[in-house]
Amino acid sequence: MTASVGRIWAVALNTFREAARSKVLYGLVGLVFVINLLAVVVGEMSLTQQARVARDFGLAGISIAGALTAIYLGVALLYGEIQRRTIYAIISKPIGRWEFVVGKYLGMALVLTLAVVLFALAMVLLLRFQDVPLTGAVIRAVVLAWFEVLTVAAVAVFFSSFSSPFLSGIFALALWIIGRLTPDLRAAVASTHTPWIKYAAKGALAIVPDLHLYALSGRAIDGTHVSVNGTFVGWGYVATGALHGALWIGALLVLACAVFRKRDFV
Amino acid sequence: MSTAVVHVANLAKTYRTPFRRKKVEALRGVSFEVAPGEVFGFLGPNGAGKTTTIRCLVGLCAITGGEARILGQPVPSRAARARLGFLPEHPYFYEYLTVGELLDLGGRLCGVAGPERRQRAATLIERVGLGHARNLPVKKFSKGMMQRAGLALALINRPELLILDEPMSGLDPIGRKEVRDLILEQRDAGTTVLFSSHILSDVESLCDRVAICVAGTIRDIGRPRDLVDATTLDTDVRLALADDAPADAVAAISARGSAVRRMPGELVMTVAGADDVDAVLAFAHGHGARVISVTPRHETLEDLFLRRVADDGPRQELVS
Numbered sequence: 001m002t003a004s005v006g007r008i009w010a011v012a013l014n015t016f017r018e019a020a021r022s023k024v025l026y027g028l029v030g031l032v033f034v035i036n037l038l039a040v041v042v043g044e045m046s047l048t049q050q051a052r053v054a055r056d057f058g059l060a061g062i063s064i065a066g067a068l069t070a071i072y073l074g075v076a077l078l079y080g081e082i083q084r085r086t087i088y089a090i091i092s093k094p095i096g097r098w099e100f101v102v103g104k105y106l107g108m109a110l111v112l113t114l115a116v117v118l119f120a121l122a123m124v125l126l127l128r129f130q131d132v133p134l135t136g137a138v139i140r141a142v143v144l145a146w147f148e149v150l151t152v153a154a155v156a157v158f159f160s161s162f163s164s165p166f167l168s169g170i171f172a173l174a175l176w177i178i179g180r181l182t183p184d185l186r187a188a189v190a191s192t193h194t195p196w197i198k199y200a201a202k203g204a205l206a207i208v209p210d211l212h213l214y215a216l217s218g219r220a221i222d223g224t225h226v227s228v229n230g231t232f233v234g235w236g237y238v239a240t241g242a243l244h245g246a247l248w249i250g251a252l253l254v255l256a257c258a259v260f261r262k263r264d265f266v
Numbered sequence: 267m268s269t270a271v272v273h274v275a276n277l278a279k280t281y282r283t284p285f286r287r288k289k290v291e292a293l294r295g296v297s298f299e300v301a302p303g304e305v306f307g308f309l310g311p312n313g314a315g316k317t318t319t320i321r322c323l324v325g326l327c328a329i330t331g332g333e334a335r336i337l338g339q340p341v342p343s344r345a346a347r348a349r350l351g352f353l354p355e356h357p358y359f360y361e362y363l364t365v366g367e368l369l370d371l372g373g374r375l376c377g378v379a380g381p382e383r384r385q386r387a388a389t390l391i392e393r394v395g396l397g398h399a400r401n402l403p404v405k406k407f408s409k410g411m412m413q414r415a416g417l418a419l420a421l422i423n424r425p426e427l428l429i430l431d432e433p434m435s436g437l438d439p440i441g442r443k444e445v446r447d448l449i450l451e452q453r454d455a456g457t458t459v460l461f462s463s464h465i466l467s468d469v470e471s472l473c474d475r476v477a478i479c480v481a482g483t484i485r486d487i488g489r490p491r492d493l494v495d496a497t498t499l500d501t502d503v504r505l506a507l508a509d510d511a512p513a514d515a516v517a518a519i520s521a522r523g524s525a526v527r528r529m530p531g532e533l534v535m536t537v538a539g540a541d542d543v544d545a546v547l548a549f550a551h552g553h554g555a556r557v558i559s560v561t562p563r564h565e566t567l568e569d570l571f572l573r574r575v576a577d578d579g580p581r582q583e584l585v586s
Binding site: 003006007009010011014017018021084085086087088089090091092093094095096262264265266 | 281318321324325326327328344345347348350352354356357358359360362363367371372374375376377416419423
């Protein structure tokens with residue numbers, strides 16, 4: 001067991017090192033700073049709603065940039081190793097293929113965690129600049145966004161275990177968007193009289209992680225309006241969301257490992 | 267129970283093409299054994315199945331028939347991979363890593379403890395002559411440096427079996443010599459070496475035994491000198507003959523051989539077999555020629571290799 005942890009850690013550390021040396025990642029961090037600066041400008045234009053705009057822009061920046069980073073890194077995570085043939089020297093060592101997949105995911109999760117922390121720091125700095133107080137609701141929203149990013153990363157890794165980065169990117173992006181629209185899909189199931197739309201919506205709800213759970217500011221939960229600018233969900237909700245994400249991540253990694261185990265590296 | 271380091275029996279590998287699911291038989295019952303301490307060469311044209319066999323042995327491809335064992339451990343298994351070192355053909359590594367970081371990763375994957383790992387990495391970096399490049403990322407390495415980094419990575423776990431896929435491919439003569447020396451050094455240290463190569467002179471000079479693989483099957487296996495025909499195929503004769511020698515004398519001597527070349531003061535020709543050589547030399551001497559050299563030519567591994575490939579008919583390259 002300890003040996004297994006050592007091998008997984010070695011792969012995770014290497015994946016972290018690779019991502020940390022990627023220039024694109026620094027570009028994405030820069031993009032989030034730009035989004036937050038945009039929040040300052042839009043906030044000034046809204047006269048009395050600077051705080052609301054700053055929080056909403058900041059959180060949207062974390063969520064969108066985080067998910068895009070997860071997709072960008074995740075889609076090439078396994079496929080790229082095969083394409084670049086770097087996997088030959090690794091898989092021929094005494095490492096299990098599942099250890100390799102889990103290590104790659106954990107390394108990427110480390111990078112994404114660091115990215116979310118940097119994105120959040122950018123938001124906090126600009127909130128302070130605008131004299132907007134940092135509330136518990138914002139912290140809980142950041143934690144939820146973090147779980148969304150980790151779940152999207154697992155989706156991207158799953159697709160990367162069998163398809164090219166381009167196709168994986170399209171699939172992962174589609175699932176992220178559909179996952180964000182689960183309330184609309186449920187509404188479609190309840191209201192539509194067209195059978196194929198009903199079945200398609202039901203099917204999508206069954207196979208897509210509910211990412212709406214993580215980006216709910218400004219929406220209704222059990223008929224109650226929640227917002228980081230007013231009444232927001234408690235830590236109990238955050239824990240439930242985390243568990244939901246962990247289960248999806250676990251299931252997707254198990255599937256990715258099963259696919260990867262069967263692959264021939266030629 | 268076989269004491270062989272590598273035991274391969276009736277190994278088969280069938281691929282299916284991605285969309286049409288067409289079957290491609292890359293290996294059709296490959297069998298061979300490699301004894302402890304042996305340097306074993308694996309020869310064959312492109313698509314013969316050498317690389318596929320090696321990929322099956324190191325766990326990169328699943329076996330679809332037959333069986334393989336490494337040091338008594340089934341293939342594929344982690345226990346088998348723990349005791350081997352592998353250098354892939356045209357090795358590619360994480361280009362952002364330095365050679366030290368690469369060896370550290372390899373050592374960690376093999377479960378080598380921290381201080382021991384660092385010490386082995388430092389020794390190997392010096393041994394393969396990359397001391398001057400220890401701080402450079404691998405992406406700045408030349409082909410030869412990449413190959414040497416790969417060899418160091420293959421040796422990080424002090425393997426009992428070293429599997430090298432085309433280790434001399436693309437290297438200049440100095441690079442080839444370095445790899446040859448390293449293989450011999452490993453053999454002297456008791457490591458068993460299995461390697462594939464297209465460079466027949468290297469195989470002939472390095473290997474205790476060779477296997478010739480054609481179209482997914484083994485055609486010949488044994489010691490190089492036992493595989494080739496010991497009888498003299500032909501004899502190269504080099505004669506000193508004055509430039510102003512009579513034309514009819516030159517024509518008469520030339521008629522006794524083939525592939526005749528007239529050079530300043532010399533006549534070079536090939537005499538079939540060995541039986542007529544003495545008579546040809548006496549005849550040439552009688553016409554004023556003097557013998558410079560007589561070189562009998564025996565069948566080489568290359569002749570055998572080409573014969574086996576020719577026996578197989580028109581080349582059909584399989585997935586390698």
